[in-house]
Amino acid sequence: MLNKKKSIYVGLLVIIFLVAFSTALFAQDQEHYGGTMNAAFQMSVAHLDSDNSTDSMITTMMNHVYEGLFEFDENLKLQPHLAESYQVLKNGLEYKVKLRKNVMMHNGQTMNADDVIASFQRWLKINNAGQLVEPYFDKVEKIDNYNLVFKFKEPYAPFLNLLASPVSNQKFVVRSKEIVDKFGTDVITEHVGTGPYKFAEWIPDQKLVLTRFDDYTPSPLEASFFAGKRTAYYDKIVFNFIPDAQVRVSGVQTGQFQFAEEVPRDQYQLFEANPDIKNIIIYPDRMAMFITNNGIPPFNNKYARQAIVYALDFEELGYAMIGDSKFWRLESALHEKGNPWHVENAGQGIYGVYDPEKAKELLKKANYDGTPLVILSGQDNEMERQGAIAIKDQLEKIGIKVDLQLFDRPTVVEKRSQKTGWNIHLSPFIKVVPDPQIHQGWTGTNKWISNWDSKESHQMDQIFAELLQEVNYQKRYQIMEKLETEMWDSVPYFNILDYSRLHIIRSEVKNFKAGWQPFFWNSYLE
Amino acid sequence: MLKKYRRYKHPYIITSIIILSLLLFLSLAAPLLTNYNPVRNDARNRLKAPSAVHFLGTDQFGRDVFTRILYGLRASLEVGLAVVFLTVLTGGIVGVLAGFYPGLDKFIMRILDALMAFPGIIIAISLAAIWGAGKLNIILALSFAYFPKMARIVRSSVVAIKDLDYVESARAAGARDSRIIAAYILRNSASPIMVQATFNFALAILDEAALSFLGVGIMPPAPSLGAMITEARNYMVVAPWLIIAPGIMIILSVLSLNLLGDGLRDLLDPHLKNSFKK
Structure with missing residues (x-):
């Protein structure tokens, strides 16, 4: 009897401890939310439609707004992202892809096979990488709302790698069908994706502002560079276009910017000696x-x-x-x-x-x-x-x-x-x-x-x-x-x-991972 | 005339002549003063601080900064002199035509007014951008930008002189227009032309530096003081000597030419010259 009582007490204590511990963890995670990431980049872009350009800066910024079916992890290994799983069939002639369910888009609808097909057909038509694939490609078939199959006339071995490519604008990203239908092959100026941030404002040659997408549906995989779980800690990300390297440096030194892309490598030692700044060598x-x-x-x-x-x-x-x-x-x-x-x-x-x-x-x-x-x-x-x-x-x-x-x-x-x-x-x-x-x-x-x-x-x-x-x-x-x-x-x-290249970041930015293209999900301000 | 001026010891003129002579000497004697080639790289020894081996240190290519300054100065002075020659020549001809022949005056002056409505540096940048970078193109662009002002000054001088008694006498004696212009009018217009030429010289050095700074000037790797400052911008925190040395050279050359211009203006102006008599 006493043993039973003891066990109940111990059990209760463990439950109390676990609740307290998880609450503390949750509270700590909540503390990370908020603030603005002000980043200084050297070159502006003509527009924000990656399929219509060869400018890798567009992909860098819009990686926060759009996501791929597949993304590369830290070890350059392909991981399903908006896809849940895939199979390569008929000796590389078919790729069967199952999509993740209930992935919210910025327009409040859930992503489905129609969005993927519309985006893929546009990619095939106007994206440079898509045009490489096109001669070998046969058709994409919808099996149901969350299953589709890509069929080839001849095997095309690098297909999946190209879909997730980090090179310039090659990556295939999923856009809302509604928007793809509206713009066709023209430059898209309304942006509806599935990413952790949504488009807010763009002033050409000056800045791009993204705000947190509160209904974001993260991947269940562990976070690793572009693949896995993405958490939007910042309320807002501002990409500022600052062509002069010294201005970007001064901005980080004074705290105006939290991050500066491509700063003079010869100033490495000076940044190293500054406790407010961290060097990032990719x-x-x-x-x-x-x-x-x-x-x-x-x-x-x-x-x-x-x-x-x-x-x-x-x-x-x-x-x-x-x-x-x-x-x-x-x-x-x-x-x-x-x-x-x-x-x-x-x-x-x-x-x-x-x-x-x-x-x-x-x-x-x-x-x-x-x-x-x-x-x-x-x-x-x-x-x-x-x-x-x-x-x-x-x-x-x-x-x-x-x-x-x-x-x-x-x-x-x-x-x-x-x-x-x-x-x-x-x-x-x-x-x-x-x-x-x-x-x-x-x-x-x-x-x-x-x-x-x-x-x-x-x-x-x-x-x-x-x-x-x-x-x-x-x-x-x-x-x-x-x-x-x-x-x-x-x-x-x-x-x-x-x-x-050498980038610099303020010391108060935590958990920043130095990817080939800078990204700001999963990092936060302390 | 010169004898008369020996009696004056104008501090501006003396200072500027000393500095200019020094700069001229440095640029002309460059091959004797340094053993380095201004355009040959030695990148393994880049961004070395000033030392006994490299008097003013090395730049991002390991090139000797002192050597590049000497040759850069030479380039600046060449541009300045060429611009002065061309502006005096073209401005002189246009100014004399406008001033001496009333029939042409209105037509020429309206064109000059239109050209002068634009800041000289804007015209120079536009022309250099159209024609492309390079020393010759800079000289032509700057000369085109400066000649309207010179023409205006010459014209004013010609208008003031052409009706004076000694010119009338020469005309009455049967002198041809060319003789009147060369022997009577231009000779007596020399003072304002000289003063303006000196200012143009200084301005040309400054604008050449500005054009090179903007990337439409003298093409790298040829040394130019302006281009050296542009290139040094990214290294000024770790290698300040790269920006300080050419900066001082530009200041010295422009300041000395401006002092010379001011001095000459004071000396040649009958209302001011007595104040400097000692």
Whole structure:
């Protein structure tokens, strides 16, 4: 009897303790809510429709408003997000996807298969990644409100990776069918998604304001970068567009901003010494890509392209382009170490072998006639500008005449789209690429800006075709190795080095995770 | 005339001539004063503080800042001199035509009025943006921006002089227009032209720096004082010498030219010159 009484007392005590503990935890979590995240970003955007642009800044901001069927986690592993589960059927010809139920959208309705289908068809039509998929795609069929199947005419191995791609605007996000029907392929100006924040106000060139979506339905998975549970602690997020780096820095120093994107790396030590500020280095983050115009002499000859690799002192370029070696590392492979597609011995024997004499020999072999090489580069991006000046210096040291042309971004984009008038261009590429197929958009016959059309480019097309058909990882990896070998033999373009950007954040911001694209769910103000 | 001026010791003129001579010497003797190449990189030694090896430190490419300042100064002075030459030439011709031939006066002056309605730097930025960056384009853009004012000054001077007795005498003696303009009118208009030319020189240095600062000036990696300041902005907290040194050079050159202009104006103005007589 006494034992029974004792057990009841103990049981009651445990219950009281548990209730008190969970209440305390809840109260603590409630304390995290509130405040405004004022973030300073360097570049403004023309609009907020990611499918209609190649600007990664749109995705960065609208990741808070829209979500994908799939999202990448911290380990670059694909996770279902608005999807609950999926199956790959018929050897990669069909993808059956089950959607999460009762996911609220910003218009008060729940997300269903009709929203996904409408958004997907728009993505297929106007998004750059969608257009890559489109030739292989057959149709999307609705099974019921929460089940659908994507059918292909031919296997398209990178499909799911592309749907969740963190590269520029490639990611597929779910929008309200109502809005998609209203705008069609035009730029969307009304934003109804499923994200933890909803669109509130946009003043072009000044700011974008998002407010918390109180009815947000989080993923049941554990939070990990873009995947899993998202909690909107801030009442409001304001993305401010501040082009001057020093103004962004001062804003964080004075507390006007809680976060600043891309600040001068040379001030790292100063931020380190300031208790109010935390440095955020995202690594690996970017690659500094050296692009040649392969449609005209001298770079329509692969020996001339190889010569350039031998002519450059990559380490010296690292210091000139990026500065402190903490922020860059030499890397020949298209995918970073740790990425499942990383090829260890890419570029062996040519990458990082500084040999000006061999460069001269190869230029002779390519019948280079000494016509000055035009370097076309942007003024506004530090890496591009500094890199172009440093490359000019290095090429001149071995007797190559160089005409350096620095312009604003729109002029560079216009000029580099021409078949002639330029020979060399530098461009920052996003390093974290989930699938080798992403490179298809850049490399191959007449892809992107390289104007490449030769027997080597046709060979590269063949490699990409093999990659598309193969769904087995091991076999795809072997094709990837072949791709790297071919890349470093024909050198249509090459990675000079990987580098990191430096962001800063106020110390009172807690639980901020440094993703490839900054995001503010799950972090809070203390 | 010069003999007369030797009697005056104008402090502005003396100070400015000393500073200008020093700056001119530094820019002309650059190859003798430094062993470094202003455009060659040594990025492994970037952002080094001033030392015995690098008198004013190194920049973000490891280039010697002292060397770049010397060559940058040379570029600024070249731009200034070229602009002065072109504005005096074009402004002089247009001003004389307007002042000497009443038939042309209204037509020319209305065009000049329209041009002068826009601030010079706006015209220069617009032209440099259209023509593209580069030293020659800056010289042409700045000359175009400054010549209306010079033309106006020359015109006023010509109008004031052309009806004076000695000009009338020359005309009565059968002198041709070209001789009257060259021997009588321009010679006696020299003072205001000289003063304005000095101000234009200073303004050209300042505006070249501004254009280079905005990215439409002298193309990198060629050194220019304005472009050096632009590039230094991102490093001014960790490497302040990058912005201070070219800044001081711009101040010195512009200040000395302005002092010279003020001094010449005081000296050549008959109402003011007696106050400086000692």
